[in-house]
Amino acid sequence: MQTRINHALNSINKIVLGKEQQVKLAMCCLLAGGHLLLEDLPGMGKTTLAQALAGVLGLSFKRIQFTSDLLPADILGGSVFDPANGNFSFREGPVFCQLLMADEINRATPRTQSALLEAMEEGQVTLDGETRALPEPFFVIATQNPSNLAGTYPLPESQTDRFLMCLSLGYPDAGAERELLKAFAVRHHQQVSESCLSDSDLYEIRDALANIHVSEVLLDYVQRLIAFTRNHKHFREGLSPRGGMAIMRAASCYALMQGRDYVSSDDVQAVFAAVAEHRLQAHTEGLTAFSDTEQGGLGSWILASVNVLPGSH
């Protein structure tokens, strides 16, 4: 299993250059059965990453480009009159797939955004009073442009909360960029040729997650992290219990990918920013406070402030 996962990561890394950690987290997110939100400027490789992920996982992949005039029916599908036999038949929308890529999700209106909601949470779609199950497994990888760009409808908290992780790729480092520039002609729309993991592998991983050992010491640490977000004045509100559970799920999966059967504090630290940042909202004074002192975002500031092991430092 470990080797297959590593092989999958390597295949993606050949396409998305110089982003090993982000790729690993994205993979971790999907293996943990969570939806992934990619947030970055246009042209940073969001779509490439999503396609690569779908490719290595061997999932049926569909993609919707969200625009401001997109309607729910465009995602979910609808009943269409068939003149040949004179009745309505249901035509499945793009949501009926295993991996849905919602490109630029915040360009659509809230009504359309929320059409994805039931699908993401329940794994099913209700149309014309009929509930249809989506294929298993079902993942959504959504990309969004930073919300301060023109023509965006920011996702409400209730919707961002449904994504297990939110990642941003950022500019590649100099070496990777040079590599990209060199091969611009070849690399255009490069696809993963072969899938490295199968559906059964995904189920196997999901079962294995349940057997990952979580010690009391680790739980203490996670609770300290959560308590910090709830008690510190910089945050408008703390992490929800769902947020806490998300941390545990992601950390367990990360530990599994590292080939361990127990979660350590390093796993938690690795996934924390990706899992927690988009669920937290800091006050402006808080934002300036930690961006002045710390490299990195809100998440790493929290990690730097909370003791891994009990006791004063």
Next chain:
Amino acid sequence: MVVNAVIPRTALIWILSVMVLLILPHLTRMPVWLIVLAGVCLTWRWLIYIGRANYPGRAVRAVALFAVATATIVQYGGEGLSIDGTVILLISGCLLKLLEMRYRRDIYIVNTLAFLLLMAGFIYSQSILSGAYNLMVALLILASLISLNRAPDFTDGRIEQLRNLRLAGILMLQALPLMLILFVTVPRISPLWSVTQPSTASATGVSDRMSPGEISELARSTEIAFRVKFTGNIPSPQQLYWRGLVLEDFDGSTWSRNYFTIGPRQDRDYQSDSSQAALDYSIIMEPTQQNWLYAINVPDVNQPGVFLDNYNVLNVSRPVVQRFRYDVRSYTDVPSDLILGQRARNRALRLPEDGNPRARELAQQMRAQYSDDRQLANAMLSRFRTEQYFYTLYPPLMPDNSIDDFLFDSQQGFCEHYAGALTFMLRAAGIPARVVVGYQGAEHNRFEDYLIVYQYNAHAWVEAWFEGVGWQQLDPTAWVAPDRIEQGAEMLMRQNEQTLQDPAFAMLLLMDRPWLNALRLRMDSLEYSWNRWVLSYDETTQLAFLESLVGASRVKWLPAIMVVMLVLILAAVVAGSMFKNRRRHDPVVDTCLQFMNSFSGTKLARVPREGAYTFFQRLAQNNPECRDELDACARDINQMMYRSSMDSHNVLIKNELRALSTRLKRLSRQLARANKQSS
């Protein structure tokens, strides 16, 4: 807590009703202006509550405060800091505060004042009834506090109030054991300063002067004078002469006590003689504001502050202002003052220069008839029976020469007339004599087997001194109205229609119904037990009780033991809360932290976000020569910390832990050596 929040309406109802209940017992002591003030304040606050009136302005409040302060000072200021004045000031302050009661903060103040007022009530009455009343009021105050602090749940107001009451009751029940323990064990310390006692309690009972009509006045009262519990059998009614005072001075109409000749008794040799017939009993006396006690002759009391004077009267150093308990042993057969000094004899023979000539003449005549003193005395006593004398509570007034009028004209009188007249005649005949006042007889309460002495048992009799016998008790009443002595005072009054019309004696009529009488006696026995076990639980009884509990030799250790126990209990509570808040200590984490913290203060000190693994990696970067060992340690620590089940009883873990500990020690030595070399 938001103190500036508006008062919940339910809490307001509570506090207003509590206020009314608190003021009620003081009503009789309150001056008229205060009653008016109470009415105005309560009504005004009620009107504010229902929205018909507004809060008084600053000017109104200032005027009210000034007026109340002036009224209190004018009425009570002359007495200095008296309890009455203070209580009145407290009540008026509470009432005025009601008008100011606008925010939560105010109602907390009023609540605290309510507790204070509750305690003030105990100054005036400590009976079991007022105790129960105050307990109920305390419950209501608690309920009002609870309603203040409880978020209203907007269901049903009545249910909510009942729930508050219930919680208050539960709280009080929980406090009960603590209260009992504190009551029994907390040392009784006498007050550090004394204040003027409530003036409303005037002197009651027998006074130190006796003029005609005074005792008969007293004898119309059904108040209780004292209660007596005998250790042995209760003696016959003829023996129950509760001696109070000896009155020696006579000015023609009034007998009074001679304060100048009183001194502690010197010869108390009879005490050691255990063969003497003795009565042992304990008396709980109602407050009299006087400083003498009652006892059967010849009393002996071994109690600090009580002494026996040369008239065989028990004196206390401070007036009896509260219920007072004392234990007496009376030697009934001991002769007293076999030798009478010349001064004492003169005092016991002294008569006014003139007045009452007919009595003097009669005494001289009888003196001529009988040469023996005792025969003479007997003749005088029997004269009361042979001649037509009447014993009555309502004798006619006799202004001048009262003894002559009584002896020869009206021939109607109460005990004080007989006692006064006999003493006068004895003195006129040359026999030393004196008047004794006190109580005679008692009612037996069969429920608790004790005696109740009422004010109507007040009595006066005579003591005459005979050669070879000493002072001897003579009771002319026993000759005139033997029923009075044998069957008790109430029997006598029952026969008199005039007495029965007196409202004070309604009780006597009640006694005709056996069940009512039983009820009355039961109530009294309850009150008696309350007095005996609760109110008279003072330093001495406390000590005795504790001695009986733990033994006399160990009782001196008790305060130390109590302090130690208190400290232990507090420590247990603190430890309990600390244990509750304490994190589960993980042995692996502890071992690891010990190692990591040894670097604190150096540049390698751990930072918050570092776990063991990251920390060890940083160490390895700094000390590349130990990298292998550090990496191995880090791996093992991570495994033990996050993988193994942290059951410290697990032998395997214990062994691993020990191994880790030694490894870390070795490692820190190694690192220290390496650092030294590099520097």
